[in-house]
Amino acid sequence: MSLTTSSPLTxxxxxxxxxxxxxxxxxxxxxxxxxxxxxxxxTAKPDILAANAKDMxxxxxxxxxxxxxxxxxxxxxxxxxxKYEDMxxxxxxxxxxxxxxxxVDLRTKLDEGLELExxxxxxGVLLIIFEARPEVIANISALAIKSGNAAILKGGKESSHxxxxxxxxxxKALAGTDVPSEAIQLVKTRDVIDELLGLDRYIDLVIPRxxxxxxxxxxxxxxIPVLGHADGLCSVYLHKDADQVKDIAVKVVVDSKCDYPAAxxxxxxxxxxxxxxxxxxxxxxxxxxxxxxxxxxxxQSKAALQETLSKSDAAILQAASEEDFTTEFLDLxxxxxxxxxxxPSTTMNGTHSSSDPSASAIDPSLHLAISHINTHSSHHxxxxxxxxxxxxxxxxxxxxxxxxxxxxxxxxxxxxxYGFGTEVGISTNKIHSRGPVGLxxxxxxxxxxxxxxxxxxDYGEGEGQRAFLHEKLDTAG
Amino acid sequence: MSLTTSSPLTxxxxxxxxxxxxxxxxxxxxxxxxxxxxxxxxTAKPDILAANAKDMxxxxxxxxxxxxxxxxxxxxxxxxxxKYEDMxxxxxxxxxxxxxxxxVDLRTKLDEGLELExxxxxxGVLLIIFEARPEVIANISALAIKSGNAAILKGGKESSHxxxxxxxxxxKALAGTDVPSEAIQLVKTRDVIDELLGLDRYIDLVIPRxxxxxxxxxxxxxxIPVLGHADGLCSVYLHKDADQVKDIAVKVVVDSKCDYPAAxxxxxxxxxxxxxxxxxxxxxxxxxxxxxxxxxxxxQSKAALQETLSKSDAAILQAASEEDFTTEFLDLxxxxxxxxxxxPSTTMNGTHSSSDPSASAIDPSLHLAISHINTHSSHHxxxxxxxxxxxxxxxxxxxxxxxxxxxxxxxxxxxxxYGFGTEVGISTNKIHSRGPVGLxxxxxxxxxxxxxxxxxxDYGEGEGQRAFLHEKLDTAG
Numbered sequence: 001m002s003l004t005t006s007s008p009l010t011x012x013x014x015x016x017x018x019x020x021x022x023x024x025x026x027x028x029x030x031x032x033x034x035x036x037x038x039x040x041x042x043t044a045k046p047d048i049l050a051a052n053a054k055d056m057x058x059x060x061x062x063x064x065x066x067x068x069x070x071x072x073x074x075x076x077x078x079x080x081x082x083k084y085e086d087m088x089x090x091x092x093x094x095x096x097x098x099x100x101x102x103x104v105d106l107r108t109k110l111d112e113g114l115e116l117e118x119x120x121x122x123x124g125v126l127l128i129i130f131e132a133r134p135e136v137i138a139n140i141s142a143l144a145i146k147s148g149n150a151a152i153l154k155g156g157k158e159s160s161h162x163x164x165x166x167x168x169x170x171x172k173a174l175a176g177t178d179v180p181s182e183a184i185q186l187v188k189t190r191d192v193i194d195e196l197l198g199l200d201r202y203i204d205l206v207i208p209r210x211x212x213x214x215x216x217x218x219x220x221x222x223x224i225p226v227l228g229h230a231d232g233l234c235s236v237y238l239h240k241d242a243d244q245v246k247d248i249a250v251k252v253v254v255d256s257k258c259d260y261p262a263a264x265x266x267x268x269x270x271x272x273x274x275x276x277x278x279x280x281x282x283x284x285x286x287x288x289x290x291x292x293x294x295x296x297x298x299x300q301s302k303a304a305l306q307e308t309l310s311k312s313d314a315a316i317l318q319a320a321s322e323e324d325f326t327t328e329f330l331d332l333x334x335x336x337x338x339x340x341x342x343x344p345s346t347t348m349n350g351t352h353s354s355s356d357p358s359a360s361a362i363d364p365s366l367h368l369a370i371s372h373i374n375t376h377s378s379h380h381x382x383x384x385x386x387x388x389x390x391x392x393x394x395x396x397x398x399x400x401x402x403x404x405x406x407x408x409x410x411x412x413x414x415x416x417x418y419g420f421g422t423e424v425g426i427s428t429n430k431i432h433s434r435g436p437v438g439l440x441x442x443x444x445x446x447x448x449x450x451x452x453x454x455x456x457x458d459y460g461e462g463e464g465q466r467a468f469l470h471e472k473l474d475t476a477g
Numbered sequence: 478m479s480l481t482t483s484s485p486l487t488x489x490x491x492x493x494x495x496x497x498x499x500x501x502x503x504x505x506x507x508x509x510x511x512x513x514x515x516x517x518x519x520t521a522k523p524d525i526l527a528a529n530a531k532d533m534x535x536x537x538x539x540x541x542x543x544x545x546x547x548x549x550x551x552x553x554x555x556x557x558x559x560k561y562e563d564m565x566x567x568x569x570x571x572x573x574x575x576x577x578x579x580x581v582d583l584r585t586k587l588d589e590g591l592e593l594e595x596x597x598x599x600x601g602v603l604l605i606i607f608e609a610r611p612e613v614i615a616n617i618s619a620l621a622i623k624s625g626n627a628a629i630l631k632g633g634k635e636s637s638h639x640x641x642x643x644x645x646x647x648x649k650a651l652a653g654t655d656v657p658s659e660a661i662q663l664v665k666t667r668d669v670i671d672e673l674l675g676l677d678r679y680i681d682l683v684i685p686r687x688x689x690x691x692x693x694x695x696x697x698x699x700x701i702p703v704l705g706h707a708d709g710l711c712s713v714y715l716h717k718d719a720d721q722v723k724d725i726a727v728k729v730v731v732d733s734k735c736d737y738p739a740a741x742x743x744x745x746x747x748x749x750x751x752x753x754x755x756x757x758x759x760x761x762x763x764x765x766x767x768x769x770x771x772x773x774x775x776x777q778s779k780a781a782l783q784e785t786l787s788k789s790d791a792a793i794l795q796a797a798s799e800e801d802f803t804t805e806f807l808d809l810x811x812x813x814x815x816x817x818x819x820x821p822s823t824t825m826n827g828t829h830s831s832s833d834p835s836a837s838a839i840d841p842s843l844h845l846a847i848s849h850i851n852t853h854s855s856h857h858x859x860x861x862x863x864x865x866x867x868x869x870x871x872x873x874x875x876x877x878x879x880x881x882x883x884x885x886x887x888x889x890x891x892x893x894x895y896g897f898g899t900e901v902g903i904s905t906n907k908i909h910s911r912g913p914v915g916l917x918x919x920x921x922x923x924x925x926x927x928x929x930x931x932x933x934x935d936y937g938e939g940e941g942q943r944a945f946l947h948e949k950l951d952t953a954g
Binding site for chain 1: 497500501558559562585587591593600601681682696697700702704722724725726728729731732733736737851860862869873874875877878879880881882883884885886888889890891894895896906907908909910911912913921922923924925926927928929930931932933934935936937938939945947
């Protein structure tokens with residue numbers, strides 16, 4: 001690894017060349033590099049936390065002046081209980097994972113002596129731009145090295161002390177390994193993001209790790225594919241039979257909203273079937289209010305809660321605007337919307353139902369909830385609370401999101417929790433990788449063909465031409 | 478299917494809504510739609526060929542006036558022997574393929590009563606922009622329907638008669654099936670490409686099928702992911718021992734160049750190890766010249782050929798410029814470059830070799846050939862001719878292309894030949910799909926979690942918190 005002050009172009013060219021060498025290193029060499037990084041980061045914990053404390057002091061001041069959000073402040077803090085250990089454990093988890101490179105997942109005998117094979121390989125050069133989470137350097141370096149990719153890392157100013165401290169440690173650790181020094185480039189120079197984003201000839205994938213402004217900026221300013229998500233607008237839907245699973249409803253909503261409100265997988269919208277407005281919603285609302293959540297309710301849900309909650313609780317309910325249902329609060333705020341029990345008559349003959357014959361097959365209200373989520377959510381993670389398996393399965397099939405859950409908190413959308421080791425991020429893209437992205441998302445494949453001099457002109461339906469065998473072969477062999 | 482003159486926005490919105498209905502149709506309904514399309518296209522062959530003949534008349538005139546290239550003309554012609562039958566067969570091939578939707582490829586028990594599952598699903602809405610190949614409408618409609626995706630098709634003016642004829646037939650055929658009519662939109666309106674490319678809210682993937690100018694234009698004018706390739710600059714490398722497999726060398730080079738020069742998987746560059754300039758190259762060159770190929774040679778290969786070829790053959794050799802090694806001729810032209818037997822001394826101490834310790838591990842000349850291809854080719858398909866298995870395997874590992882071949886023609890890079898049924902195109906992207914893209918490339922996945930009300934806060938290393946099981950479950954079950 002090198003902590004570079006050279007130009008983005010020079011860095012990217014060097015990373016591209018190094019990626020070719022890294023791509024053919026055996027897994028033992030890549031794992032040895034991870035061991036070296038882990039040991040070095042463990043030893044250097046006090047120094048790195050001291051550097052992080054400097055960043056925290058500056059950031060706390062900026063936050064007090066209103067120049068930095070609370071959520072960024074939380075993400076920056078490496079001294080939060082378990083955070084440093086999670087970072088270290090993430091490196092070992094990645095090391096323990098099977099080698100993602102060289103896996104053959106398709107083998108076909110095209111003809112005698114003509115075999116096709118599809119083999120996983122690294123993508124090439126990754127550009128990671130991050131704001132406040134300093135542990136991302138360690139995570140991403142581990143994932144990049146394990147998957148045989150070169151990486152260019154560009155940190156934000158909030159984490160500059162932490163970044164430099166971690167980078168220096170990793171840099172020293174890598175020097176004694178087989179991983180080429182230019183394979184992990186740490187760019188310190190400021191104001192070079194636009195230049196980096198223009199280097200589509202050398203950089204194959206950009207992964208922005210930060211707030212939605214950063215992600216949107218990156219998406220708008222590059223032709224390089226971007227892996228990530230600008231928004232995390234997750235929803236919980238309480239179905240009409242949620243009174244049969246009221247404890248689950250309370251548990252799932254409270255955890256989805258309150259476990260870590262600054263996270264992208266926290267819920268922002270609560271959809272409530274009108275049948276359970278007075279049976280389930282009051283308990284859910286009380287639990288949320290006790291945790292300090294501000295509730296922004298539509299008319300019907302607000303009226304139901306005003307009837308059922310204590311006067312003091314009812315008094316702090318807020319009215320929801322349409323905008324609240326497309327807002328990622330990243331804070332202790334939740335928008336509440338009522339799902340009517342039946343389809344409003346106007347939509348029954350509209351384009352919508354005509355283009356979706358299954359619309360009211362199971363339950364018109366379920367369809368309304370699905371439609372609301374498909375048109376308002378950010379396709380990140382959405383959950384239904386219900387006792388009905390058919391309703392749940394319909395929801396899981398029809399919701400167009402990376403994560404679709406039944407009776408579980410949206411907060412499970414995470415690479416560690418899914419068992420992928422550490423993650424590069426969560427993708428709401430519709431291609432390549434969706435949801436928490438681990439090692440697999442950093443690989444692609446190539447097709448190898450081994451022949452004996454065959455030409456494509458030998459095959460066909462003409463006279464004297466051969467037919468392909470297309471015989472599936474065992475991929476283990 | 479509808480042949481629409483409505484605005485791009487209206488089309489895209491309707492396609493988006495229809496995609497949700499299509500995404501949950503059972504495979505029986507999707508296959509029945511393919512049967513209907515196949516039968517209708519078979520019946521309507523005379524009408525469609527008559528329409529195609531009109532396009533060909535106009536295009537031939539344009540070609541004679543120099544307004545249209547020969548290669549576009551060839552692509553437009555549906556009456557070429559076997560082309561119509563291939564189109565029809567492609568639909569049945571796609572129908573016969575296993576359902577790509579609903580495949581579970583990962584199941585994990587996160588905890589008792591908390592299961593994670595990864596399931597394949599459609600991407601959503603595809604936008605296909607094509608120029609001259611009218612059969613693409615049938616191919617793409619089949620692939621889109623089978624994979625549960627909605628598609629917006631925009632044809633070029635060269636194929637407008639063929640396009641309209643095929644579209645009308647498909648449209649009538651689909652009317653009697655379960656596939657929603659708005660799921661396949663055929664946009665006839667002209668000059669709407671820019672507007673379509675701006676609809677990233679409704680369109681998930683763009684697939685341009687046409688010349689490199691079209692593909693480059695599309696890539697430069699949209700934020701929607703683009704699947705395809707702008708260039709098909711494929712190479713054949715004759716290694717130093719190619720004299721041991723001279724027949725293979727001749728066969729592979731001639732088929733790669735001459736089988737169908739207008740195709741993206743045709744070879745444009747011939748790299749020749751200097752040891753075989755006088756033993757193998759002359760036979761290869763004679764065979765190419767007999768097929769009418771113009772050879773653009775570097776100094777060393779030209780000198781070798783002038784010594785060994787007949788006077789008349791030697792007289793028509795051309796000198797190569799640097800530009801010829803980055804040019805996709807798409808015609809009977811081939812650039813020939815010599816690969817020196819040893820590394821020039823100047824690069825021995827350069828950055829290049831320092832960042833790639835394996836550079837000269839097997840053979841410095843092999844490394845030079847690999848470097849040339851990795852920096853000059855379009856990462857489409859490249860082949861080596863050699864008797865040496867270690868040299869071949871080194872080439873297959875180190876070349877960063879979608880297809881890497883040993884002793885086989887580059888022309889095999891094709892979805893039909895790979896056994897994928899018909900293809901949507903060939904991708905030189907480094908993410909999602911690479912090489913010939915069939916059904917699989919039109920799918921993504923979602924993560925389903927089924928729980929009993931668990932919250933993420935229940936898990937961790939704190940007091941009273943649970944640990945994840947992360948137990949792999951059988952994906953068949």
